[in-house]
Amino acid sequence: MTIGTDVGDDAQRFTALYREHHLRLRDFARRRVGTDLAQEVVAETFLVAWRRLDDIPAAVIPWLYRVALYEIANLRRRQAKAVRLHDALREGGARAAPENQPDDVTELARAVAIAFVNLKPRDQEILRLAAWEQLSSSEGAAVLQCSVPAYRMRLHRARIRLAVASGAREHLQPQPHVPPAPARARALAREHPSLHGPELVL
Numbered sequence: 001m002t003i004g005t006d007v008g009d010d011a012q013r014f015t016a017l018y019r020e021h022h023l024r025l026r027d028f029a030r031r032r033v034g035t036d037l038a039q040e041v042v043a044e045t046f047l048v049a050w051r052r053l054d055d056i057p058a059a060v061i062p063w064l065y066r067v068a069l070y071e072i073a074n075l076r077r078r079q080a081k082a083v084r085l086h087d088a089l090r091e092g093g094a095r096a097a098p099e100n101q102p103d104d105v106t107e108l109a110r111a112v113a114i115a116f117v118n119l120k121p122r123d124q125e126i127l128r129l130a131a132w133e134q135l136s137s138s139e140g141a142a143v144l145q146c147s148v149p150a151y152r153m154r155l156h157r158a159r160i161r162l163a164v165a166s167g168a169r170e171h172l173q174p175q176p177h178v179p180p181a182p183a184r185a186r187a188l189a190r191e192h193p194s195l196h197g198p199e200l201v202l
Contacts, residue, residue: 014050017060022046025064031132032072044071062142065133069125069143115166123158130155 022042029041045068049056057063116124129140141151 010053014046014053017049017053017056018046021060021064024061025068028065028133029068029072031128033075037075041068041071041075044074059139059142062135062139065129065135065143066145111166112162115162118165119158119162122154123161126151126155126158127162 025045026038026042029045030038033041045064048067048071049064116127119127126140126144129135129143135143137148137152137155140155141148144151144154146154
């Protein structure tokens with residue numbers, strides 16, 4: 001905080017900040033470290049927010065998420081065993097399917113959950129930001145401190161890696177077939193006439 005700033009005004013600003021965003025930040029932390037440690041992450045994050053109150057930008061949520069990620073990293077380094085929330089994914093995938101849910105849908109969900117666990121941490125995090133936190137590209141880029149185009153490319157690649165690892169290749173958009181140019185087609189017809197029917201003879 002800037003020297004000379006009225007402490008009462010700072011306290012009011014901080015209180016308003018906390019009331020508006022602490023639940024969302026708690027959910028953000030809980031999805032990463034579990035319920036027991038989420039409050040610790042929230043407390044450390046808002047401690048940083050209090051100390052740097054004048055540095056908080058207008059886009060508050062990406063800033064808070066970025067600070068929380070640093071606190072989570074510090075927490076994991078201090079822990080002998082890192083608390084990970086991937087158990088929720090495993091449990092969700094292992095639950096029995098409802099009677100009206102096709103078995104192949106359940107198998108796909110289980111495969112995606114297992115594939116997610118085995119992704120690299122940076123792929124996991126960007127998928128969380130997009131799917132769990134539902135951040136826009138600009139907000140996600142602010143959290144990861146990269147450009148919007150870089151964020152979109154990283155997200156696109158992470159989604160492809162998840163789809164490939166889970167065996168859900170049919171969900172990827174196929175590359176359109178590009179027919180050969182007429183000159184190339186004629187050359188192919190001359191070189192390999194047996195490969196072309198009469199309709200391709202030019």
